[in-house]
Amino acid sequence: MWNSVDFDRVDINGQPPEQEPWRQYYFIKKARGYVADLAERLGHEPTACTVTFGCQMNARDSEKLAGVLEEVGFWLTEDESADFVIYNTCTVRDNANQRVYGRLGFVNSMKKKNRLKRVALCGCMMQEPSVIEKIRKSYRFVDLIFGTHNIYMFPELFCRMFESNGMVVDIWKDSDRIVEELPVERKYSFKSGINIMFGCNNFCTYCIVPYVRGREKSRRPEEILGEIRRLAADGVVEIMLLGQNVNSYGRGLDNPMSFAQLLQEVEKVEGIERIRFMTSHPKDLSDELIQVMKESKKICRHLHLPLQSGSSRILKAMNRHYTKEQFVALAEKIKREIPDISLTTDIMVGFPGETAQDVDDTIDVIRTVGFDNAFTFIYSPRTGTPAAAMEQVPHQQVQEGFDRVLGCVQETAKKQVARLAGQTLTALAEEQNDQDPSLITGRLSNNTIVHFPGDPSLIGKLVDVRLEECHGFYYTGRMV
Ligand code: SAH
Ligand code: SF4
Ligand code: F3S
Numbered sequence: 001m002w003n004s005v006d007f008d009r010v011d012i013n014g015q016p017p018e019q020e021p022w023r024q025y026y027f028i029k030k031a032r033g034y035v036a037d038l039a040e041r042l043g044h045e046p047t048a049c050t051v052t053f054g055c056q057m058n059a060r061d062s063e064k065l066a067g068v069l070e071e072v073g074f075w076l077t078e079d080e081s082a083d084f085v086i087y088n089t090c091t092v093r094d095n096a097n098q099r100v101y102g103r104l105g106f107v108n109s110m111k112k113k114n115r116l117k118r119v120a121l122c123g124c125m126m127q128e129p130s131v132i133e134k135i136r137k138s139y140r141f142v143d144l145i146f147g148t149h150n151i152y153m154f155p156e157l158f159c160r161m162f163e164s165n166g167m168v169v170d171i172w173k174d175s176d177r178i179v180e181e182l183p184v185e186r187k188y189s190f191k192s193g194i195n196i197m198f199g200c201n202n203f204c205t206y207c208i209v210p211y212v213r214g215r216e217k218s219r220r221p222e223e224i225l226g227e228i229r230r231l232a233a234d235g236v237v238e239i240m241l242l243g244q245n246v247n248s249y250g251r252g253l254d255n256p257m258s259f260a261q262l263l264q265e266v267e268k269v270e271g272i273e274r275i276r277f278m279t280s281h282p283k284d285l286s287d288e289l290i291q292v293m294k295e296s297k298k299i300c301r302h303l304h305l306p307l308q309s310g311s312s313r314i315l316k317a318m319n320r321h322y323t324k325e326q327f328v329a330l331a332e333k334i335k336r337e338i339p340d341i342s343l344t345t346d347i348m349v350g351f352p353g354e355t356a357q358d359v360d361d362t363i364d365v366i367r368t369v370g371f372d373n374a375f376t377f378i379y380s381p382r383t384g385t386p387a388a389a390m391e392q393v394p395h396q397q398v399q400e401g402f403d404r405v406l407g408c409v410q411e412t413a414k415k416q417v418a419r420l421a422g423q424t425l426t427a428l429a430e431e432q433n434d435q436d437p438s439l440i441t442g443r444l445s446n447n448t449i450v451h452f453p454g455d456p457s458l459i460g461k462l463v464d465v466r467l468e469e470c471h472g473f474y475y476t477g478r479m480v
Helices: 022-042 056-071 094-113 129-138 149-161 207-215 219-233 259-267 287-295 312-317 323-336 357-371 395-418
Strands: 045-052 084-088 118-123 144-146 168-170 193-196 236-240 274-280 303-305 342-349 373-379 423-433 437-442 450-452 462-471 474-479
Touching: 022 056, 045 056, 056 084, 056 118, 056 149, 056 193, 056 236, 084 168, 084 437, 094 118, 118 149, 118 437, 129 423, 149 168, 168 395, 193 219, 219 236, 219 259, 236 259, 259 274, 259 287, 287 323, 312 323, 323 342, 323 357, 342 357, 357 395, 373 395, 395 462, 450 462
Parallel strands: 045 084, 084 118, 118 144, 144 168, 193 236, 236 274, 303 342, 342 373, 450 474
Antiparallel strands: 423 437, 423 462, 437 450, 462 474
16 A cells, blocks of 8 residues: 555666556656755745645545645645645536636746746646647646546656646546555545545536546445545544445446445444445435435435436436436435435526426425525536537526525525534534634534534544534534
């Protein structure tokens, strides 16, 4: 495993090895030389900053980048004035792209002041050829660009950046390999995300993820469990299993295994107290999974189940493979089997062809199911997806529908969350409150946030908290 590798002893006199991950270990050692030179020229320890724009999987990738950066000799900061800045991009909606372009303008002005500063771009947005074209033309100061499939080669690409004069660009269309055992630097000491699968095969007609993340591939269970055991030994108590559609985990493995079976194995890992996962596609959520969740002592009482739309007609056009009635029946079954569960969801408004009646259907599902929270999005056309070529809904109509959906979500979520008042529940103490340092922010098993008086020594511990007052989406309370 990588943290038992003594990089100082890696031999870089000969050619780099062909095999992974040893090839990247070779480049980590080589990169240390480049960073040491940089330190001499700067006159201080070089700093590096990773900026994440996307989902939990994007955030986990950033931890892998940070792991390499620390290993090659950078001091990690959250300040973009660092000597090396890497933007890990997202392209799920257009506003994610616009944020990246905005930041590039800002970082360019800093680069003019620090000539030794280097800037890299990676992540989903870089898998779009039109983006690469635009950066080559208008953002020529960028030093390194790579994509989602070759992120494991970051040490090698980093060296190439130091060896070249111009912009280094390396993007792959797809890949069927998963490279294990590369460095990771976790953001939190007590909780961690873990990839269980990569890519997506669902091709919902609005979504760009299958195009930029490639085909679905599952990690082998032994690799996942090995990683979880090591995390537990390192003090992690909560893990989140990550995939675009965790319910289809294991299908392509040599020895196929279901997601529910994987969860049962994870449950056995000593030291892990809480298990979460993201995201579940309603079409693949099995009765087996509901039973495993019901019987588990560690799987959190929270399920994120993206609805997208409550209209069966729109769901069909979205290629979601379920109807309004099937979704409602599934949600009711889950709530019947696991009464203390919290359901959250994603909802999109403005998909091509959506009418005010379709929005009524969505609102009807929100009221019937009673979500604890919902992320609401305005549909954003993505180049190359089938929905982008369909006739779009006028902006004014989309905005009206969106406001109605948002109002309904807020109203039902408030009612749902308020049901916990007066209960004493276990919270994982996660951080000191930003606004009031006498408070600790904790998270309940069902993902609700509670602020309570306490000191930072509690962080990472599970404590019992009485929920005293509900403030819409969160509680204030007291340790008991
Ligand atoms: N794999 C997950 C979702 C990944 S993207 C799933 O199937 O649920 C996260 C959310 O972004 C989606 O649930 C969807 O609501 C939203 N989203 C995806 N593409 C979008 C688009 N083109 N416009 C607006 N929202 C979008
Ligand atoms: Fe996108 Fe659908 Fe795949 Fe989720 S399941 S990532 S929404 S294509
Ligand atoms: Fe965005 Fe890529 Fe995640 S497009 S939502 S960062 S998989």
